[in-house]
Amino acid sequence: MTWLDKLEKRFGRFAIHNLTFWIMVGQITVYGLGLFTTFPVDNLMFYPDDVLGGQVWRVFTFILEPPLVAMSPIFLVFYWYLFYIFGSALEHQWGEFRFNLFFLIGLACTVIAGLINWVILPGLIRPSHMVTNMYVMTSITFAFAILFPNFELLLYFVLPVKIKWLALITFALWVITAQGIVDWTLIFAALGNIVIFFGRSFMQGAKVKQRRVSHEKQQKAIAEEAFHRCVICNKTDLDDPDLEFSYLAGDGYCQDHWEEMEKRANAK
Incomplete structure (x- = not known):
């Protein structure tokens, strides 16, 4: 009450x-x-x-x-x-x-x-x-x-x-x-x-607006963050959307370096 x-x-x-x-x-x-x-x-x-x-x-x-x-x-x-x-x-x-x-x-x-x-x-x-x-x-x-x-x-x-x-x-x-x-x-x-x-x-509205702005910034940052990144040349899917990436032991490699890493792995 x-x-x-x-x-x-x-x-x-x-x-x-x-x-x-x-x-x-x-x-x-x-x-x-x-x-x-x-x-x-x-x-x-x-x-x-x-x-x-x-x-x-x-x-x-x-x-x-x-x-x-x-x-x-x-x-x-x-x-x-x-x-x-x-x-x-x-x-x-x-x-x-x-x-x-x-x-x-x-x-x-x-x-x-x-x-x-x-x-x-x-x-x-x-x-x-x-x-x-x-x-x-x-x-x-x-x-x-x-x-x-x-x-x-x-x-x-x-x-x-x-x-x-x-x-x-x-x-x-x-x-x-x-x-x-x-x-x-x-x-x-x-x-x-x-x-x-x-x-x-007013205060509650200001807090809600602040949370909304913070959430939008967070979502924008996530959207701008690369999903794939090559551990060798540091290229990302943002640099080239058509660039393919593969993963080995949790590390990502672009298609230019994947064959090389695959050969090394097979050699071992």
Whole structure:
């Protein structure tokens, strides 16, 4: 029984059913409140200085932050559509508890990283610095891409692309747009759930690949090694595939030297 099985057996009853749906509904609600009402949406976001000042709820509610509110409604619909597909697929593949745990680990790592950055890097973080949920939300896409790399979707409902390439492009954009240690800390933190859930599989896959490469090299070396070799002139069947070899007392002789050795053997 793995550690995940043990945790699920003990805490599985606390898992939130259809977590992806409720996160999506929460983000749509917050987006609507910010767009059409005077509701103080900013009070839900994760500002480390406010959290350390006692507004602890922000470490949970910041996950309801819509993806870049300035985006067009069409892009947001596409984003939530994909998020629901990916999250629901993971929940179906793993079960409710494991998907909950995956998301909770990513959330916790992001919160810890945000608070640590605030404490140890005060000179690099403004008091109004907000910790985004972008990285932990995208980790769901990465997990889906690992499990279903060849899943194909229509980007903007037009361009067909496999999810593994979309995930690689997304990560490349993270690397390109990361600004300093603060962003890099959040990136690595958001990938903590990926490492915990897939690290063992990655290591096993690397070992299998290493064994396969080693076996292929061994087979290639065997194929390139001569099967016959003359003990006198050192010619092999690789030098001349049509060259015939004979053996005497375990030693090999090419046809040019076999008659001579046969005469010597008969003479004795």
